[in-house]
Amino acid sequence: MSTVSAPPKSLMKPMVFPQKLMMGPGPSNCPPRVLNACAMPILGHLHPEFTQIMDEVKEGVKYMFQTKNEWTVCVSGTGHAAMETACCNLLESGETTLVCCNGLWGERFSDMALRNGAVVKRIERPMGEVFTLGEIEEGLRKYCPSVLFITHGESSGSTLQPLEGIGALCHKYNCLLLVDSVAACGGVPMYMDKWEIDVLYTGSQKVLSAPPGASPISFSPKAKAKVQGRKTKIRSWYFDMNELANYWGCDDGPRRYHHTGPINCVYALREGLARLAEEGLEKSWANHRHCVEELWEGIEKMGLQLLVKDKANRLPCVTGVKVPNGVNWKEVSDYAMKNHRVEISGGLGQQAGKIWRIGIMGYNATPDNVRRVLRALDDALKFTRGQASSKL
Amino acid sequence: MSTVSAPPKSLMKPMVFPQKLMMGPGPSNCPPRVLNACAMPILGHLHPEFTQIMDEVKEGVKYMFQTKNEWTVCVSGTGHAAMETACCNLLESGETTLVCCNGLWGERFSDMALRNGAVVKRIERPMGEVFTLGEIEEGLRKYCPSVLFITHGESSGSTLQPLEGIGALCHKYNCLLLVDSVAACGGVPMYMDKWEIDVLYTGSQKVLSAPPGASPISFSPKAKAKVQGRKTKIRSWYFDMNELANYWGCDDGPRRYHHTGPINCVYALREGLARLAEEGLEKSWANHRHCVEELWEGIEKMGLQLLVKDKANRLPCVTGVKVPNGVNWKEVSDYAMKNHRVEISGGLGQQAGKIWRIGIMGYNATPDNVRRVLRALDDALKFTRGQASSKL
DSSP states (O other): OOOSOOOOGGGGSOOOOOOOEEOSSSOOOOOHHHHHHHTSOOOOTTOHHHHHHHHHHHHHHHHHHTOOOSEEEEESSOHHHHHHHHHHHHOOTTOEEEEEESSHHHHHHHHHHHHTTOEEEEEEOOTTOOOOHHHHHHHHHHHOOSEEEEESEETTTTEEOOOTTHHHHHHHTTOEEEEEOTTTBTTBOOOTTTTTOSEEEOOSSSTTOOOSSOEEEEEOHHHHHHHHTOSSOOSOSTTOHHHHHHHTTOSSSOOOOOOOOOHHHHHHHHHHHHHHHHHOHHHHHHHHHHHHHHHHHHHHHTTOOBSOOSGGGBOSSEEEEEOOTTOOHHHHHHHHHHHHOEEOEEOOGGGTTTEEEEEOOGGGOSHHHHHHHHHHHHHHHHHHHHHHHHHO | OOOSOOOOGGGGSOOOOOOOEEOSSSOOOOOHHHHHHHTSOOOOTTOHHHHHHHHHHHHHHHHHHTOOOSEEEEESSOHHHHHHHHHHHHOOTTOEEEEEESSHHHHHHHHHHHHTTOEEEEEEOOTTOOOOHHHHHHHHHHHOOSEEEEESEETTTTEEOOOTTHHHHHHHTTOEEEEEOTTTBTTBOOOTTTTTOSEEEOOSSSTTOOOSSOEEEEEOHHHHHHHHTOSSOOSOSTTOHHHHHHHTTOSSSOOOOOOOOOHHHHHHHHHHHHHHHHHOHHHHHHHHHHHHHHHHHHHHHTTOOBSOOSGGGBOSSEEEEEOOTTOOHHHHHHHHHHHHOEEOEEOOGGGTTTEEEEEOOGGGOSHHHHHHHHHHHHHHHHHHHHHHHHHO
């Protein structure tokens, strides 16, 4: 007689995968070559063929970030894992961090920093607005933080934070600059070294159009020195940059077994980076710009308003569109998914229910997709408005 | 003129994937259906089709672990991420943990617990030996720990720790039992609930034969109560079980956006769990046993010795084979890879250079693969011994 419980029936049926056009703030669709890379045979986490792929990924990330930093690796987790890596390596208990908070990512980083024993000070702007150099300098002067956190592409408020000058300001006040560029990097200009950014990370499932699971991060020589000069041990073992840097071949020692990396995700990320390298950064930036201009124009033609007024502060990768009075955002979004198989996402936090968010990233950044999402939105709006008036 | 550095040339060539038979301690080879699952189209991390797959994964993990625990999820990282999740959720600063250390995993857990501010006490056995109930009870009495850590399948020493009775002992001393079964679960009997295990985790790339990237973990009601009754916040945001349990639909609330899961890794894990459910746990356990008996016999016929003397304490999934005097382990291992495309791994820590480790796990657990690894080992030994005598 069996001593084990019966196997679950739900596992005896095949999985179902509808094709969707993922025009939300991510994950975005992956091209066939990236998905095919996921399905390549597994290699050992220290086999030479795999460490070569890791080296290629490093080169690709350095190119994407425009940096020469030695400590450039991927964290074995999704974007939030990279944020936690930055946080727990840079901050020691009792140190002060200044968080520029204009959306969800600032909130999240504040939470992580508190868990790491840091003192969190904040300067705040509503979602949809960005920070000026003056505001940042005032914060630096007032709080004397060790680390300043700022979000490049705030996907919750659809803002693009201008970064030029912030690094120099931070360094003037003996502070390191940490930038979250999960929802922007690859789609807009980024010059990590020139802009004096000390720690920068991104995700794989946005402009790189690879599945989530491995997240690029880079530390400047100053940031590396801070980590290596810590008085206390890094609270996380899995995210310890000293170990990750060794595993990624960033020091002179032989690679040690730290953990088993997410091997097939690294293959996919490598293909995503190869696509970006083949296209070229400047063409990618220009293409995102070109597509989003068409999106903005189309949205305004439909009589809708964008959340961010100043064009210069709009994130090309994720656009916030105000939900008109009397319209239920979810009915529109559900209609677009059901009838067009197009994802249009809602808002988060303060903007929940008030905006839609439309993503144009990487593989999905084509004029054809822009037209498709505009058609879906227009059709959905007409339908829900028709429904609403027929109820009167 | 371009303002960016040139794209790296290394990304302009296709990747190379040699076919290898991965008979080390993991990752093991993935079957085509699992790799194909990796390449399925991406879904949103909160789309209903994806949360259904997550539910199926949960059912599969409960079956594999033989548990009814509500808090059964996957961590969005590899096996070490699951270890860190167990550690940082269960232990608060100043609490004592008793680590049963007979190899690498006990060392790693000790390191993580110290980083989390815990007091670490240890009982130790050399690699290749296991703990008795008497030794464990003595430790519990002496140190009054809140959490006892023990490794089920110690892949570094190739031991299988008998677990029956340890849970009841721990509970008698008001201590929770935490078990690492990364290298054992699915290949040997496991009854989480019957054996009163409080936290259990495993990896995807061992018996489940899926790529690394998402790791199953389960918390008993007692362990859940300890996490929910903490006086201090969990130090990690990414690994916070309160959040992970919500994301995996283990509480009554609607699923919140905590982080983007490793979507395609979850597809693959689901297929690995489906394979196990279709075969049935007892058949899988019997098959691993059957294959490893053939391996042990073949190795002894070659005049080699196994590291673990007592059959009852040998891990069927990973076998430690002593390197004979005068033989260089690496020459043998390299020869097997070069001429047979078969991976045979070396030892770690105290056993580095002294043993080979041969893995028989999941998809790779077939009599044919056992014969292939035996042939490769035999051939490599003959070659290196011939080389050695020709040098005399």
